Amino acid sequence: MQVTLREAETQLSALGKRAWAGERIVIAQDGEPYLELIPHQKERKRRPGRFKGKIKISGDFTETPADVIGSFYGEAE
Numbered sequence: 001m002q003v004t005l006r007e008a009e010t011q012l013s014a015l016g017k018r019a020w021a022g023e024r025i026v027i028a029q030d031g032e033p034y035l036e037l038i039p040h041q042k043e044r045k046r047r048p049g050r051f052k053g054k055i056k057i058s059g060d061f062t063e064t065p066a067d068v069i070g071s072f073y074g075e076a077e
Contacts, residue, residue, distance in 0.1 A: 001023055001026070016037065
């Protein structure tokens with residue numbers, strides 16, 4: 001749905017409800033899209049350590065295979 005800036009000023013509450021219902025609301029100025037009205041999403045808080053014990057890293061994670069290193073220098077196997 002596209003509305004003018006003036007329409008948006010007078011119908012903001014109704015447009016907000018429609019945006020929360022999933023409708024795409026574009027506010028136009030001089031016939032061109034100017035703003036998009038979208039619902040605010042709460043910022044998700046990070047919880048350090050929440051995956052502790054759930055992620056496994058291979059023992060050779062820090063070792064780079066010789067063929068990979070060679071490929072950086074143009075060496076073929």
